[in-house]
Amino acid sequence: MAKHRIYTTSFASVYPHYLAKAHKKGRTKEDVDEIIRWLTGYSQDDLATILDDGTDFETFFANAPRPNPARVQITGMICGVRIEEIEEPTMREIRILDKMIDELARGKAMEKILRAP
Template sequence: MAKHRIYTMSFASVYPLYLAKAEKKGRTKAEVDQIISWLTGYGQRELEAQLKRQTDFETFFANAPRINPLRAMIKGVVCGVRVEEIEEPTMREIRYLDKLIDELAKGRTMDKILRKTDS
């Protein structure tokens, strides 16, 4: 079975779309980067290196330094599909990121987006 074409798209080609979606709603690049860091473990320098390298989505997530275990708390619908029901791991990671960016654009607070819990 052929891979979905998003796997071979460069993360850098979609990143400006994430920024545009957030900034159109008054959110910032720093918040988008914080979400990506929370989800993947990439620091700012590492993220910028991935963007410069034009890393594809599959490699971007496969090489992520520290996938956040709290991502399983991300629920809801993206592109008509419930993210928690997506079985293919890479697609689920991509849709988790899409969902977090959607939440940012909808005005959700960063604490809620990053699933902060009172421990």
């Protein structure tokens, strides 16, 4: 099976789009980074390194130190596809992150985005 082109896209090239989407709705870089850290287990220093070194999406998710087990609670539609029906693990992780950033941009409370108990 051919890899989807986004897998080889650098995370740093898409990150500004996450920020722009959040900023348009009055949310901050810190909010975006908190979501990424929650989802992956990367530290803020790790995230800075990833943004500097051109890490691609596939490597970004494959090397995530502590993928949050609660990420399976992120469900619903994103880009016309139901997240829980995406079989390919990397694409599912990308779409979970997209969904969380969308929720942030829609003004959802951070506790709800992070599926806090």
